[in-house]
Amino acid sequence: MNPYAAPLGDRDPLAVIAASPAQLAAVIQALGPQRVDQPIAPGKWSPRQMACHLADCEIAFSFRLRQALAEDHHVIQPFDQDKWARPYAAYTAGAALELYGALRAWNRALVASLPPQAMSKTVTHPERGDMPFRELLETMAGHDLHHLAQLENAAKTV
Numbered sequence: 001m002n003p004y005a006a007p008l009g010d011r012d013p014l015a016v017i018a019a020s021p022a023q024l025a026a027v028i029q030a031l032g033p034q035r036v037d038q039p040i041a042p043g044k045w046s047p048r049q050m051a052c053h054l055a056d057c058e059i060a061f062s063f064r065l066r067q068a069l070a071e072d073h074h075v076i077q078p079f080d081q082d083k084w085a086r087p088y089a090a091y092t093a094g095a096a097l098e099l100y101g102a103l104r105a106w107n108r109a110l111v112a113s114l115p116p117q118a119m120s121k122t123v124t125h126p127e128r129g130d131m132p133f134r135e136l137l138e139t140m141a142g143h144d145l146h147h148l149a150q151l152e153n154a155a156k157t158v
Contacts, residue, residue, distance in 0.1 A: 001128060002135055004142025007149065013134075013141035018108060020144040021101040024051060027151045028093050036093050040154040045085070047154060050147050051096035052088040053081060058103040061140050065107060068123040068133050069114070075124045111137065 002008075008016065028036060028047055036048045045053065060079060068074045119134040 002131075002139050002142060004139050004146055006142070007145035008138055008142035011141070011145075013138045014108075014111065016141035016144060017104065017111075017137065020141075020148065021097070021104050023148055024054060024100065024144075024151070025097050027148065027155050028097060030155045031151070035154070040150055044150075047151055048091075048093040048096065049085060049088045050151060051093050051100065052091050053085060054144070054147060055091075055096040055100040055103070056081075056084050057140075057143060058100050058107070061136065062103055062107055064123075064136060065110060065133075068121065068136060069118060073122065073124065075126060078126060107140075 028051055031047050037046045039046050040050070064076055068076075119132060119137075121133045122130050123133055123136065124130050
C-alpha cells in the first residue's frame with residue numbers, strides 16, 4: 001500500500017506532480033532566508049533540507065521510473081533518507097529547487113510519452129510488494145503533498 005495515499009486522496013497524481021515544483025518554490029520564498037535554515041519543529045528538517053530531500057527523491061524516482069519501464073519484474077531499491085541527508089549542508093535551497101524542477105520536468109516528459117498500458121506494468125517494492133507503475137506516480141504526488149503541507153504549516157508560523 002502507498003504510504004502517501006492519504007495526502008493524495010482522489011487528486012490526479014499527474015496534476016499534483018506538475019504543480020509541485022512551483023508550489024515548493026513559492027513556500028520556500030515565503031519562508032525567506034531567515035527561516036529557510038530553521039527546523040520546522042524540534043528534531044525535524046529545515047525547509048532547505050526538505051527541498052534537498054525532495055530533489056534527492058526526484059533523483060531516486062527518476063531511476064525507479066526508468067528501471068520499471070526498462071525491465072520486467074523490476075524490484076525497486078529502497079534508500080535510507082537520513083543517510084542521503086548527511087551532505088545537505090553543502091546545498092542551497094536554490095540549488096535544490098533548480099534540480100528538483102529540472103528533474104521533475106524531465107520525468108513529466110517521460111511519463112507524457114508513455115502509452116496507456118505502461119501505467120499497469122508491474123514493479124515490486126521490497127516492503128510493499130507488487131504494484132502497478134501508476135502507483136509510483138501516485139507515491140511521488142503524495143510524497144510531494146506530504147512535505148508541502150509540512151512547509152506550508154511552517155510558513156503560517158512565520
